[in-house]
Amino acid sequence: MIKEILDxxxxxxxxxxxxxxxxxxxxxxxxxMLMAESSAAVVYIFAPQDxxxxxxxxxxxxxxxxxxxRTTFEKQITSGAISSQIVKISKxxxxxxxxxxxxxxxxxxxxxxxxxxxxxxxxxxxxxxAFENIDSVVLTVMESGSIAGMIIISMTEIAGxxxxxxxxxxFRGHGVGSSLLDAAAAICFEHGINKSSVVTxxxxxxxxxxxxxxxxILTKQEAxxxxxxxxxxxxx
Ligand SMILES: CC(C)(COP(=O)(O)OP(=O)(O)OC[C@H]1O[C@@H](n2cnc3c(N)ncnc32)[C@H](O)[C@@H]1OP(=O)(O)O)[C@@H](O)C(=O)NCCC(=O)NCCS
Numbered sequence: 183m184i185k186e187i188l189d190x191x192x193x194x195x196x197x198x199x200x201x202x203x204x205x206x207x208x209x210x211x212x213x214x215m216l217m218a219e220s221s222a223a224v225v226y227i228f229a230p231q232d233x234x235x236x237x238x239x240x241x242x243x244x245x246x247x248x249x250x251x252r253t254t255f256e257k258q259i260t261s262g263a264i265s266s267q268i269v270k271i272s273k274x275x276x277x278x279x280x281x282x283x284x285x286x287x288x289x290x291x292x293x294x295x296x297x298x299x300x301x302x303x304x305x306x307x308x309x310x311x312a313f314e315n316i317d318s319v320v321l322t323v324m325e326s327g328s329i330a331g332m333i334i335i336s337m338t339e340i341a342g343x344x345x346x347x348x349x350x351x352x353f354r355g356h357g358v359g360s361s362l363l364d365a366a367a368a369i370c371f372e373h374g375i376n377k378s379s380v381v382t383x384x385x386x387x388x389x390x391x392x393x394x395x396x397x398x399i400l401t402k403q404e405a406x407x408x409x410x411x412x413x414x415x416x417x418x
Contacts, residue, residue: 205230250405255379264368267361274313286304290408359392
Protein backbone atom coordinates (compact mmCIF):
# COMPACT_ATOMS: atom_id res chain seq x y z
CA MET A 183 0.00 0.00 0.00
CA ILE A 184 1.67 3.22 -1.13
CA LYS A 185 0.44 6.67 -0.12
CA GLU A 186 1.65 9.94 -1.60
CA ILE A 187 0.72 13.60 -1.44
CA LEU A 188 0.04 15.01 -4.90
CA ASP A 189 1.64 18.45 -4.89
CA UNK A 190 0.61 19.50 -8.41
CA UNK A 191 -3.04 18.47 -7.91
CA UNK A 192 -3.17 20.08 -4.43
CA UNK A 193 -1.83 23.38 -5.79
CA UNK A 194 -4.11 23.34 -8.84
CA UNK A 195 -7.35 22.51 -7.01
CA UNK A 196 -6.50 24.54 -3.92
CA UNK A 197 -7.09 21.68 -1.48
CA UNK A 198 -4.95 18.74 -0.34
CA UNK A 199 -5.03 15.73 -2.67
CA UNK A 200 -3.51 12.32 -1.87
CA UNK A 201 -3.15 9.09 -3.76
CA UNK A 202 -3.16 5.54 -2.41
CA UNK A 203 -2.11 2.58 -4.53
CA UNK A 204 -3.58 -0.75 -3.47
CA UNK A 205 -2.49 -4.18 -4.63
CA UNK A 206 -4.76 -7.20 -4.61
CA UNK A 207 -3.43 -8.36 -1.21
CA UNK A 208 -4.00 -5.09 0.61
CA UNK A 209 -4.57 -5.20 4.33
CA UNK A 210 -8.11 -4.09 5.13
CA UNK A 211 -7.35 -2.66 8.60
CA UNK A 212 -4.26 -0.82 7.42
CA UNK A 213 -6.24 0.68 4.52
CA UNK A 214 -9.11 1.83 6.74
CA MET A 215 -6.66 3.34 9.23
CA LEU A 216 -4.84 5.25 6.47
CA MET A 217 -8.14 6.60 5.23
CA ALA A 218 -9.31 7.58 8.71
CA GLU A 219 -6.02 9.39 9.38
CA SER A 220 -5.90 11.19 6.04
CA SER A 221 -6.49 14.92 6.20
CA ALA A 222 -6.70 15.27 2.40
CA ALA A 223 -9.87 16.77 0.93
CA VAL A 224 -9.84 13.97 -1.61
CA VAL A 225 -7.91 10.71 -1.88
CA TYR A 226 -7.52 8.97 -5.24
CA ILE A 227 -7.49 5.21 -4.65
CA PHE A 228 -5.89 3.21 -7.46
CA ALA A 229 -6.70 -0.49 -7.20
CA PRO A 230 -6.71 -3.61 -9.36
CA GLN A 231 -9.91 -3.65 -11.38
CA ASP A 232 -10.67 -7.29 -10.51
CA UNK A 233 -10.79 -7.14 -6.70
CA UNK A 234 -13.28 -9.39 -4.89
CA UNK A 235 -16.65 -7.88 -4.00
CA UNK A 236 -15.63 -8.12 -0.35
CA UNK A 237 -12.51 -6.00 -1.02
CA UNK A 238 -14.60 -3.49 -2.98
CA UNK A 239 -16.96 -3.24 -0.01
CA UNK A 240 -14.01 -2.37 2.22
CA UNK A 241 -13.01 0.44 -0.13
CA UNK A 242 -16.55 1.79 -0.39
CA UNK A 243 -16.97 1.55 3.41
CA UNK A 244 -14.29 4.28 3.63
CA UNK A 245 -16.71 6.57 1.75
CA UNK A 246 -15.00 6.11 -1.63
CA UNK A 247 -16.86 5.96 -4.95
CA UNK A 248 -15.49 4.28 -8.07
CA UNK A 249 -15.34 6.76 -10.96
CA UNK A 250 -13.12 5.13 -13.55
CA UNK A 251 -11.72 1.94 -14.96
CA ARG A 252 -8.46 3.45 -16.20
CA THR A 253 -7.61 1.58 -19.38
CA THR A 254 -4.17 1.66 -21.01
CA PHE A 255 -3.52 0.68 -24.62
CA GLU A 256 -0.08 0.31 -26.22
CA LYS A 257 1.15 -0.08 -29.75
CA GLN A 258 4.44 -0.97 -31.40
CA ILE A 259 5.01 1.63 -34.09
CA THR A 260 6.47 0.46 -37.34
CA SER A 261 5.16 3.19 -39.64
CA GLY A 262 2.59 5.98 -39.93
CA ALA A 263 1.22 8.42 -42.45
CA ILE A 264 0.45 12.12 -42.39
CA SER A 265 -2.53 12.92 -44.62
CA SER A 266 -2.75 16.23 -46.46
CA GLN A 267 -5.49 17.45 -44.06
CA ILE A 268 -3.19 17.23 -41.03
CA VAL A 269 -1.89 20.56 -39.76
CA LYS A 270 0.66 20.97 -36.97
CA ILE A 271 -0.36 23.77 -34.61
CA SER A 272 2.22 25.74 -32.68
CA LYS A 273 0.06 28.48 -31.13
CA UNK A 274 -3.06 28.31 -29.00
CA UNK A 275 -6.35 28.76 -30.90
CA UNK A 276 -9.79 29.20 -29.34
CA UNK A 277 -11.31 26.39 -31.43
CA UNK A 278 -9.02 23.94 -29.62
CA UNK A 279 -10.62 24.66 -26.23
CA UNK A 280 -13.89 22.96 -27.10
CA UNK A 281 -12.13 19.90 -28.51
CA UNK A 282 -10.00 19.73 -25.37
CA UNK A 283 -13.12 19.58 -23.19
CA UNK A 284 -14.68 16.98 -25.50
CA UNK A 285 -11.50 14.88 -25.14
CA UNK A 286 -12.11 14.68 -21.41
CA UNK A 287 -15.88 14.22 -21.31
CA UNK A 288 -15.58 10.66 -19.91
CA UNK A 289 -12.82 11.60 -17.48
CA UNK A 290 -13.29 11.12 -13.72
CA UNK A 291 -12.78 14.89 -13.39
CA UNK A 292 -16.03 15.31 -15.31
CA UNK A 293 -18.00 12.31 -14.03
CA UNK A 294 -17.26 13.08 -10.35
CA UNK A 295 -19.66 15.98 -9.54
CA UNK A 296 -17.25 17.35 -6.92
CA UNK A 297 -14.51 17.73 -9.52
CA UNK A 298 -16.78 18.89 -12.36
CA UNK A 299 -16.52 22.62 -11.50
CA UNK A 300 -12.74 22.33 -12.08
CA UNK A 301 -12.92 20.08 -15.17
CA UNK A 302 -12.70 22.69 -17.95
CA UNK A 303 -9.98 24.67 -16.19
CA UNK A 304 -7.96 21.46 -15.72
CA UNK A 305 -8.19 20.37 -19.35
CA UNK A 306 -7.46 23.92 -20.57
CA UNK A 307 -4.35 23.85 -18.41
CA UNK A 308 -3.20 20.59 -20.08
CA UNK A 309 -3.76 22.21 -23.49
CA UNK A 310 -1.80 25.30 -22.45
CA UNK A 311 1.06 23.12 -21.18
CA ALA A 312 1.19 21.20 -24.46
CA PHE A 313 2.15 24.43 -26.25
CA GLU A 314 4.81 25.14 -23.61
CA ASN A 315 6.35 21.68 -23.65
CA ILE A 316 8.91 21.25 -26.44
CA ASP A 317 8.36 17.47 -26.36
CA SER A 318 4.65 17.80 -27.19
CA VAL A 319 3.11 18.03 -30.64
CA VAL A 320 -0.42 19.30 -31.40
CA LEU A 321 -1.95 18.08 -34.67
CA THR A 322 -5.33 18.91 -36.18
CA VAL A 323 -7.38 17.72 -39.11
CA MET A 324 -8.84 20.56 -41.18
CA GLU A 325 -12.20 20.10 -42.95
CA SER A 326 -13.66 22.99 -45.00
CA GLY A 327 -11.61 25.55 -43.09
CA SER A 328 -12.51 24.39 -39.59
CA ILE A 329 -10.80 22.08 -37.13
CA ALA A 330 -12.47 18.66 -37.30
CA GLY A 331 -10.25 16.94 -34.77
CA MET A 332 -7.16 17.28 -32.62
CA ILE A 333 -4.51 15.06 -31.10
CA ILE A 334 -1.77 15.94 -28.62
CA ILE A 335 1.25 13.64 -28.34
CA SER A 336 4.05 13.92 -25.82
CA MET A 337 7.34 12.16 -26.43
CA THR A 338 10.28 10.95 -24.39
CA GLU A 339 13.37 9.39 -25.99
CA ILE A 340 11.77 5.95 -25.98
CA ALA A 341 8.00 6.35 -26.01
CA GLY A 342 5.15 8.48 -27.28
CA UNK A 343 1.97 9.14 -25.33
CA UNK A 344 -1.37 10.33 -26.65
CA UNK A 345 -2.39 12.99 -24.17
CA UNK A 346 -5.64 14.27 -25.70
CA UNK A 347 -7.70 13.22 -28.71
CA UNK A 348 -11.09 14.46 -29.88
CA UNK A 349 -13.12 14.78 -33.06
CA UNK A 350 -15.97 17.31 -33.41
CA UNK A 351 -19.33 15.50 -33.18
CA UNK A 352 -20.30 16.46 -36.77
CA PHE A 353 -17.14 14.87 -38.20
CA ARG A 354 -17.17 11.61 -36.22
CA GLY A 355 -17.40 8.21 -37.92
CA HIS A 356 -15.51 9.31 -41.05
CA GLY A 357 -11.98 8.21 -40.18
CA VAL A 358 -10.76 11.51 -38.67
CA GLY A 359 -9.75 9.85 -35.37
CA SER A 360 -7.88 7.12 -37.24
CA SER A 361 -6.02 9.62 -39.43
CA LEU A 362 -4.94 11.56 -36.31
CA LEU A 363 -3.62 8.32 -34.76
CA ASP A 364 -1.80 7.52 -37.99
CA ALA A 365 -0.21 10.98 -38.05
CA ALA A 366 0.80 10.64 -34.39
CA ALA A 367 2.46 7.30 -35.21
CA ALA A 368 4.33 8.92 -38.11
CA ILE A 369 5.61 11.73 -35.85
CA CYS A 370 6.81 9.20 -33.24
CA PHE A 371 8.44 7.10 -35.96
CA GLU A 372 10.26 10.17 -37.33
CA HIS A 373 11.62 10.74 -33.79
CA GLY A 374 12.93 7.15 -33.66
CA ILE A 375 10.23 6.10 -31.19
CA ASN A 376 8.68 2.68 -31.67
CA LYS A 377 6.18 2.54 -28.82
CA SER A 378 3.06 4.58 -28.15
CA SER A 379 0.53 4.44 -25.33
CA VAL A 380 -2.80 6.00 -24.48
CA VAL A 381 -4.98 5.99 -21.39
CA THR A 382 -8.75 6.06 -21.68
CA UNK A 383 -11.79 4.87 -19.73
CA UNK A 384 -13.31 1.40 -20.11
CA UNK A 385 -16.73 3.04 -20.49
CA UNK A 386 -15.52 5.10 -23.46
CA UNK A 387 -16.51 2.47 -26.01
CA UNK A 388 -15.86 4.56 -29.18
CA UNK A 389 -12.32 5.36 -27.97
CA UNK A 390 -11.54 1.75 -26.93
CA UNK A 391 -12.77 0.50 -30.32
CA UNK A 392 -10.84 3.20 -32.16
CA UNK A 393 -7.56 2.22 -30.48
CA UNK A 394 -8.13 -1.51 -31.04
CA UNK A 395 -9.00 -0.92 -34.68
CA UNK A 396 -5.76 1.04 -35.09
CA UNK A 397 -3.53 -1.73 -33.73
CA UNK A 398 -3.40 -0.77 -30.05
CA ILE A 399 -3.43 -3.60 -27.51
CA LEU A 400 -5.04 -3.40 -24.08
CA THR A 401 -2.18 -3.67 -21.55
CA LYS A 402 -3.57 -2.52 -18.20
CA GLN A 403 -6.80 -1.78 -16.38
CA GLU A 404 -7.17 -0.36 -12.89
CA ALA A 405 -10.05 1.07 -10.92
CA UNK A 406 -9.87 4.63 -9.64
CA UNK A 407 -11.95 5.65 -6.66
CA UNK A 408 -12.35 9.07 -5.03
CA UNK A 409 -12.84 9.44 -1.30
CA UNK A 410 -13.89 12.96 -0.37
CA UNK A 411 -13.47 14.06 3.20
CA UNK A 412 -16.78 14.61 4.95
CA UNK A 413 -16.80 18.10 6.42
CA UNK A 414 -18.42 18.29 9.84
CA UNK A 415 -21.07 21.00 10.21
CA UNK A 416 -19.05 22.59 13.03
CA UNK A 417 -15.98 22.89 10.70
CA UNK A 418 -17.89 24.92 8.12
C1 LIG B 1 -13.24 8.48 -30.06
C2 LIG B 1 -13.27 9.44 -31.25
C3 LIG B 1 -11.97 10.26 -31.23
C4 LIG B 1 -13.36 8.64 -32.57
O1 LIG B 1 -13.16 9.53 -33.66
P1 LIG B 1 -13.80 9.19 -35.13
O2 LIG B 1 -13.23 10.16 -36.08
O3 LIG B 1 -15.26 9.13 -35.04
O4 LIG B 1 -13.19 7.74 -35.37
P2 LIG B 1 -13.09 6.96 -36.79
O5 LIG B 1 -14.14 7.45 -37.71
O6 LIG B 1 -11.67 7.08 -37.22
O7 LIG B 1 -13.45 5.47 -36.33
C5 LIG B 1 -12.54 4.43 -36.37
C6 LIG B 1 -13.09 3.26 -35.58
O8 LIG B 1 -13.32 3.65 -34.22
C7 LIG B 1 -14.47 2.93 -33.72
N1 LIG B 1 -15.54 3.90 -33.40
C8 LIG B 1 -15.55 5.22 -33.67
N2 LIG B 1 -16.70 5.76 -33.21
C9 LIG B 1 -17.41 4.78 -32.64
C10 LIG B 1 -18.67 4.72 -31.98
N3 LIG B 1 -19.42 5.81 -31.79
N4 LIG B 1 -19.08 3.52 -31.50
C11 LIG B 1 -18.32 2.42 -31.65
N5 LIG B 1 -17.12 2.41 -32.29
C12 LIG B 1 -16.67 3.58 -32.77
C13 LIG B 1 -14.90 1.99 -34.82
O9 LIG B 1 -14.18 0.78 -34.67
C14 LIG B 1 -14.43 2.73 -36.05
O10 LIG B 1 -14.22 1.88 -37.14
P3 LIG B 1 -15.44 1.61 -38.18
O11 LIG B 1 -15.89 2.96 -38.65
O12 LIG B 1 -14.80 0.78 -39.24
O13 LIG B 1 -16.50 0.90 -37.39
C15 LIG B 1 -14.51 10.39 -31.20
O14 LIG B 1 -15.66 9.61 -31.01
C16 LIG B 1 -14.44 11.43 -30.09
O15 LIG B 1 -13.90 12.51 -30.28
N6 LIG B 1 -15.01 11.10 -28.91
C17 LIG B 1 -15.04 12.05 -27.77
C18 LIG B 1 -13.67 12.32 -27.21
C19 LIG B 1 -12.98 11.06 -26.75
O16 LIG B 1 -13.58 10.18 -26.17
N7 LIG B 1 -11.65 11.03 -26.99
C20 LIG B 1 -10.81 9.93 -26.60
C21 LIG B 1 -10.22 10.23 -25.28
S1 LIG B 1 -9.12 8.95 -24.75
